[in-house]
Amino acid sequence: MPDGRSILKDGSASEATLAHVAMLYYREGLTQGEIARRTGVSRATIVNWLRLAREQNVVDIRIRGESFAASPLARHVAERFGLVDVYVAHGDADPLPPSAMLDRTAALGAQAMRDLLDDGDRLGVAWGETVLRMAKTFPTAQLPGLMVHQLIGSMYADQLFAAETCTIEIARRLGAGCRTLHAPAILSSGDLAARLRKEPVIAGQLAAFSGLTKALFSVGDVSDRTTLVAAGIGTTEDVAWYRERGAAGVLSCHFIDHDGQPMTGPLTDRTIGVAPEVLRNVPLRMLVVSGEEKLDATRALIRGGFVTHLVTDEASARILLDS
Template identity: 40%
Template sequence: MHKAAWLYYMHGLRQDEVAKQLDISRASVALYLRRARESGIVNITTSTSLFQHETLARELEDLLGLKSVWIVPEDRQALDPASEMPVLAATVFLDLIEKGDRVGVAWGRTVYHIADVMPFADLHGVTVVQLCGNLGAPYDYRPDQCTTEIARRLNAEGINIYAPLVLSSERLAAELRAEPVIQEQLASIADCQLALYSVGGIEDDSHLVKCGALSAAEMQEMGRLGAAGVIAGQLIDGDGQPMDCAHNRRCISADLSSIRAIPKRMMVVQEESKFEPLVAAIRGGLASHLIVTASMGQRLMQRFQS
């Protein structure tokens, strides 16, 4: 309803144009606009704080060229954004899945928390695939854990990549990527209709450092060389492009061009410390659907308007 009102009243689109952009019927657009008028949503002078967040979401969509943005408020006393965001993300994720979809899933604390609160559904015909190789058993939030749990919640087929995320040498990684099974799995990622992931940072306590893929000193050096964040285990630069580095060449992970080919790339970012990695990911076209906090949304507005 908010999006229909925004496109109709703020962008001046006709009802049939709004219907086409939102992929709904013209009758639905007319209904949403009537409800928006009745509820006072289109009356800016009486809009609530919730509409302010909706306005921010629509402005971010316009500014960043994203399909959809959701904002988690931080100004309600009873609200904990850290606990509400996974619930919102799980709801949005289920909304985006269609029958027969192939869904790519990455790893990390954010994705694991989304999986942990995801309601059970019966989505036969949906396939959940791992976007990158795996980590050692002691590490929490492993890629296979995230993929398996989401597949279990959806009653969907789960496909894990049974290979390490990072190999000990570039030669070994190249040989493993050339294995028919791994090659087929990585190539099929471009056939996904939806991806769920976050973006990692390059701090000394980042996931890649914690899991032993890089030492803190090596990560610091990568930062000096231009690394800005981590996507599916791979280092990206400030423009969201993969770094030409030994670490990336040792990774068993989806090619970033394959990820960009996925129509719905849902990125969820909670921590304020991930602002710069998020900026890089957006610049690199690695997100089409975004969930962030209100403060992160405001920072994005300021950065991309400057």
């Protein structure tokens, strides 16, 4: 039984008490009622303490990401497209709202990547809403030998899914080093971008991408609502130009056609970030994506050889398998 002094006057519990209760519940398998009787508090209090233990990271509940790659659906998609592994986030009996399904897929992506990371890895992180949702749910760890690299330059946007936000949060949760990219994602002219790429600091950061061991990214569609436009680093006119010429998706600010090949256009020379050919050479490349509107872009990235590991929702996985 925890020392009575660990229960504070307001009824809350010390970290030691939360850890003790969590150990009884998760490791020793006692029921909430049994713990309540043992500690001399109500069952409702135990329920609250277990919640606090999770929220305060006293206990870190992990489900092995590889378990989600063991389903027949995941194996069939991997075999169909020649991928190393596919992880499928399953839905409920009643369809989830798109945002809830995206949350579930992003959390699975975070867990899957955490399981694959080793101390000493060099992880490249892209940006966007999906990547930010992953960043917020990454299991905590202490990997001081891991270095997390921002793959695309910074942006001025009200949204919180900017590239540096995603990179810093993942590095923080993993106890890792962090290298942000100190340049805008899109410059006003190709000449200015070229000069910036030659600056020693920027040149060194870009050169470091060739040493990445793993990469984590999502993909944007080519609608007028794509994240590129939402973040204020591209216009609807820019997107329309690429879309009219066969673009299927946007990968780290680079437009990709339906065959999975990078396209040259008005934004190409103005972009500062990882080059598509460099990203394609990273040994482990994880795409995390949810929603039917991203299927064309997903197929394109797979065709282009950008993906070794895919994390997606069940409905998208079934459509991919049937296509």
